[in-house]
Amino acid sequence: MHSEMAGIEIRDLHLSFGSTNVLTGVNLTIEPGEFFAFLGPSGSGKSTLLRSIAGFGPRPQGEIRIGGRPVADLPPWKRDVGMVFQSYALWPHMSVRENVAFGLRERKVASAEIRRRVDEALELVGLAHLADRMPNQLSGGQQQRIALARTVVIAPKVLLLDEPLSNLDASLRVQMRRELLALQRKLGLTTIFVTHDQEEANTTADRMAVLDGGVIQQVGTPQQLYDTPVNLFVAQFLGTANILEGTVEADPGGARFRTRTGDTLSLPSSAGRTGTRMVLRPQNITLRREAGANALSGQILHREFLGSQIRYLVQAGGAEIVVDQSHSAGQDWFEPGTAVHLSANTDSAVLL
Amino acid sequence: MSHRPATGTGRQTLADRLPAFLFPRLSPIALTGVFIAIFLIGFLIFPVLQVIHVAFQNPATGALTLQNFGDFFATALFRESFVNSFYVSAMSVVVATVIALPLAYITTRFNFGGSALIQSLGFIPLIMPPFVGAVAMQLIFGRNGTINLLLRQHLGFTIPFMEGLNGVILVQSIHYFPFILINLSASLRNIDRSMEEAAQNLGAHGLRLFRRVVFPLATPGYVAGAALVFIKVFDDLGTPLLLNVNNMLAPQAYLRITSVGISDPMGYVISVILVAFSILSLWASFLVMRGKDYATVQKGGGGLAKRDLAPREKVLAYGVVLFILAVVLSPHIGLFLLSIGTIWSFAPLPDGYTLANYARMWEASQDYVVNTILYAGLAATLDVLIGTAIAYIVLRTGIAGRKWLDYLATAALAVPGVVLGIGYLRTFQDVNVPFLDKPLASWWVIIALALTIRRLPYALRACMAALQQVSLALEEAAESLGATKLRSIRKIVVPLMTGGILAGFVTSFATAAVELSATIMLVSSDRDSPLAYGIYLFMQTPSGRGAGAALGMLAVVIVALGTVLSQIIIERDKKLRTAGREH
Numbered sequence: 001m002h003s004e005m006a007g008i009e010i011r012d013l014h015l016s017f018g019s020t021n022v023l024t025g026v027n028l029t030i031e032p033g034e035f036f037a038f039l040g041p042s043g044s045g046k047s048t049l050l051r052s053i054a055g056f057g058p059r060p061q062g063e064i065r066i067g068g069r070p071v072a073d074l075p076p077w078k079r080d081v082g083m084v085f086q087s088y089a090l091w092p093h094m095s096v097r098e099n100v101a102f103g104l105r106e107r108k109v110a111s112a113e114i115r116r117r118v119d120e121a122l123e124l125v126g127l128a129h130l131a132d133r134m135p136n137q138l139s140g141g142q143q144q145r146i147a148l149a150r151t152v153v154i155a156p157k158v159l160l161l162d163e164p165l166s167n168l169d170a171s172l173r174v175q176m177r178r179e180l181l182a183l184q185r186k187l188g189l190t191t192i193f194v195t196h197d198q199e200e201a202n203t204t205a206d207r208m209a210v211l212d213g214g215v216i217q218q219v220g221t222p223q224q225l226y227d228t229p230v231n232l233f234v235a236q237f238l239g240t241a242n243i244l245e246g247t248v249e250a251d252p253g254g255a256r257f258r259t260r261t262g263d264t265l266s267l268p269s270s271a272g273r274t275g276t277r278m279v280l281r282p283q284n285i286t287l288r289r290e291a292g293a294n295a296l297s298g299q300i301l302h303r304e305f306l307g308s309q310i311r312y313l314v315q316a317g318g319a320e321i322v323v324d325q326s327h328s329a330g331q332d333w334f335e336p337g338t339a340v341h342l343s344a345n346t347d348s349a350v351l352l
Numbered sequence: 353m354s355h356r357p358a359t360g361t362g363r364q365t366l367a368d369r370l371p372a373f374l375f376p377r378l379s380p381i382a383l384t385g386v387f388i389a390i391f392l393i394g395f396l397i398f399p400v401l402q403v404i405h406v407a408f409q410n411p412a413t414g415a416l417t418l419q420n421f422g423d424f425f426a427t428a429l430f431r432e433s434f435v436n437s438f439y440v441s442a443m444s445v446v447v448a449t450v451i452a453l454p455l456a457y458i459t460t461r462f463n464f465g466g467s468a469l470i471q472s473l474g475f476i477p478l479i480m481p482p483f484v485g486a487v488a489m490q491l492i493f494g495r496n497g498t499i500n501l502l503l504r505q506h507l508g509f510t511i512p513f514m515e516g517l518n519g520v521i522l523v524q525s526i527h528y529f530p531f532i533l534i535n536l537s538a539s540l541r542n543i544d545r546s547m548e549e550a551a552q553n554l555g556a557h558g559l560r561l562f563r564r565v566v567f568p569l570a571t572p573g574y575v576a577g578a579a580l581v582f583i584k585v586f587d588d589l590g591t592p593l594l595l596n597v598n599n600m601l602a603p604q605a606y607l608r609i610t611s612v613g614i615s616d617p618m619g620y621v622i623s624v625i626l627v628a629f630s631i632l633s634l635w636a637s638f639l640v641m642r643g644k645d646y647a648t649v650q651k652g653g654g655g656l657a658k659r660d661l662a663p664r665e666k667v668l669a670y671g672v673v674l675f676i677l678a679v680v681l682s683p684h685i686g687l688f689l690l691s692i693g694t695i696w697s698f699a700p701l702p703d704g705y706t707l708a709n710y711a712r713m714w715e716a717s718q719d720y721v722v723n724t725i726l727y728a729g730l731a732a733t734l735d736v737l738i739g740t741a742i743a744y745i746v747l748r749t750g751i752a753g754r755k756w757l758d759y760l761a762t763a764a765l766a767v768p769g770v771v772l773g774i775g776y777l778r779t780f781q782d783v784n785v786p787f788l789d790k791p792l793a794s795w796w797v798i799i800a801l802a803l804t805i806r807r808l809p810y811a812l813r814a815c816m817a818a819l820q821q822v823s824l825a826l827e828e829a830a831e832s833l834g835a836t837k838l839r840s841i842r843k844i845v846v847p848l849m850t851g852g853i854l855a856g857f858v859t860s861f862a863t864a865a866v867e868l869s870a871t872i873m874l875v876s877s878d879r880d881s882p883l884a885y886g887i888y889l890f891m892q893t894p895s896g897r898g899a900g901a902a903l904g905m906l907a908v909v910i911v912a913l914g915t916v917l918s919q920i921i922i923e924r925d926k927k928l929r930t931a932g933r934e935h
Binding site: 054055056075076077081082083085086087089091092093102103106107150151154 | 555
C-alpha cells in the first residue's frame, strides 16, 4: 500500500464555465507527503480545483504535474490519483469487499493478491469484520472508512478528500479527522483535503490555501494565515476579525493608528507599518471601566454568554467591535449601555 | 366523529335507537371506505374468484377437480398456445430492450440535441392502441407490404417481419418499448455522478464502466419496465386477434368462450394461467428489486455527467435515433396512409388518395363515438372519485385495514382484460337489472364498470401522488380554524389535488376510450359498441379497412389530445406549486 511520495505542481491554471471564471491563475506547489487543505466558502472553486487534479470536469488551461508527470491531458482512469467523494459514492450493488477490490480488479491484479490487499486495507480502517456487508447496512462513519479503504488500496500517488467529514455528525467528525491525519502520517501519502470548515483545516493541515472567487488568496501554515492574513478576506474567513478603519501617523515613540473617531492606538516600534485598516482579534482586546492610555472609548451594545467566554459587541472607533473576555465564576459583567474603554494588544494587530 | 350532536338534548336519531351491531358507528369517511371495498369485491375480486373456481370445477358435476388443467395440457393446441404466449412475451421484452437501451443511454449520457425528440418519441407509441397499429404494420412490413415489395423488387428476397408470431412480437415491442425506455431513463438519471466518477478514479472506463457500475445501478428501473412489458404482452388479446394469430393463450380464451360457450372450462383454465403469470412476473420483479433502492442522487447532484459527442459519434447517434424513430412511427404513418388511401394492396403505397374513408367512418361511427365518450367518461369519473377517496383513507386516516383498499384496487393490474370480461359474463349472467329485465352482463353499464376497474390502479397512483403533494399542515390549519374533517377535505385538500386528479381523469379517459380486451367480451350488441370495438369490426373486412383506419386515426387523436392535456395540467400544477413556494 506504500507508494512513492509524489508532489503536485499547478502552474497558471484557468477554468471557466461559459462566461464565469471558476479558477483564475492558480499556482501552487504541494510537497511530497504533505497534508494540504483547500479552504474556502462554497463557490470559491476549491472543489473544482480538486476535481481538476483528479481529471473530472472540463480540461482547464494550464499545467498540472503529479510527481513531475504532466497529467492535465490524461483521463481520470490514467492519473493514479485516489479520490474520496463527499457522498462516499460506495456502489450499493456491491459488497464492501467488492467495493474495495474494484480498483485492483481494474488493474488486473491477481485474485490472491487482491484478497490480501483488500484485507489489509480493511484492517487499516478497522473494519475487516464488515467485509461481506452491503454499503446500505453501514453507518455513515463506516461508509466513510470503507470509501477511504477503497481509495488507498490502489496505492495512489496522491489522495484527494472532497469535504470528507461534512456528512458526519459533530462528535464523529472530530474523531474521524484525527484518524484521517493518523492514517495520512502512517501511509505518507500526499493528501489534499477540501473543506469550508476552518477548524478542520487548522487541525489537520500542514499547510493550506484559502480560496475565494476562484483565486488563491494566501498559502501558508494555519498559524501564518491566522496571525498574518494578507487581505481582509483571509482575516475575516479565519476566525473573527474586527476591522478598524483609520490612518497611521508618526508618533514620537514610533507610530500610532488614528481611528475615524479620533482615538489613537500606539503601534509597536517595528518599522514599516502602513495601511488604512487594523485587524484586531476579539481575544486581544481588554475591556475596562476606567480610562487609560492607548485605549478606545466605547459603549456596550450587546452581550452573549458562551460558557468559557463572554462575547461583547461594543460600539467603538467607528465600528462595532467584538470582544471576548474569558469568564470565571464571580466575575462581574458589563451591562449593555455601559461606557467602557478598550485597550488593545497592538503587538499582534495586523495592518492592511 | 367529534361533532356528533350532544345526546343530552334528548333528540335521538333512528340510528341511535337501533342496536349497535346493526348500525355500527362509522365516520362518513370510514363508511365511504366500506362502500368502495364492497364495490371492489363485487366487481373485481368476486368475478375473478368465480373464474378461478370454475377452472377447478368439473363442468358436469360441479365437484372440485384438477381435470380441467389435465385436459388443457393434454391438448396440443393449448400446449402450443402456452409456449407461444411465453415466447412472444419474452421476445417482445428482448426486442423492446434493443430499441429502448440505446435511446435511454444516449439521452442520459450525452449532450445530444435529439434528446427532446427521444423523450417525446417515448410517448408516441403509447398514444396508439396496439391492435390499431397492427393492421397498418401488415401493410408496411407484411409479406406483400411496402418494405418486402421493395426488397423483392430490388434485392430479390423478403424478410418475414410479420409472419405469425413475428408479427405479434414486432407490433408489441414497438408499442410497449416506452415502458422500458421511461423506467430505464429515470433509473439512469437517478445515479449520482460520483458513483461513476469513483469508478473512473479507480481505473474503470468505457464499456466496462457501463457494465460493472452504471447498468447494475439502473437494473431496478430496467426490471420494472421489462416486467411490465412481459405482462402486457402476455395478457394482450387485441393484437394477436387482429393479426389473426390465434394460437396464443388470450385469443384461445376469447375464442373458446365466444364459440364453444360460457360453460366451457378451457377459457377459465387459460384465465387462471394468465392471472398466475401476471402475479408471478410482478412477484419476480419485486424479488429482484427488493432492497435495491439505488437512487443515489445527492442533494444538488444532477445525475450522470453528460459529455459532448464527437462529430462522428453524433452522426452515429442521430442515425440510430432516426432509424428507431422511423420504425416506431411506421404504424402511425401506415394508419394515416390507409385512412386516406383508396385501395392499398400489393403496392408500396396506396393507389390514390381520398377523404371518402373519413366520410364513411363518420356516417357509420357516431354511435361508437357517443358510446365511447359515455363509457370512458363514466369510468374516468368513477376512477378519480374512488381514487381520491382511497388515497385519502390510506394516506390520511388510521382506519383499520385501509391498506387493503389500496391492495384491492391495485390487484386489478394483475387481472388481464379477457379474464375480467369472462368473470363478468359468468358472474352477472344471472343478475337481472331491475326494471330493464335483462342480465347485468349484457347491459352497457357493465362495460363502463369493467373499464373503471381496469383503469383504477393508474388513477389511484395519480391521486396518491397528488395527495402526497398536499402538506398535512394545510389540512390541520383548516381544522384548527374550525372546519370539520369533511369540510376541510372539500375546501382545502381536494382543490389542492385538482391538478393531479384532473391528470388522472384525462389519462383514464384516454386509455379507457381505446381499451379492447375486456370490452370485446362484454359488447352484446353493435348499438352498445365503443370505438375500439368499432375499429375491430371495420378491420374484419378488407373493404372496411379504410374506414377502420379513419376511426383508428380518431382514436389516436383522442389519446394524443388526452396525453398532451394531462401533461399540460401537470406542468401548470407544478408551476403553481413552485410559485406558491417562493412567497
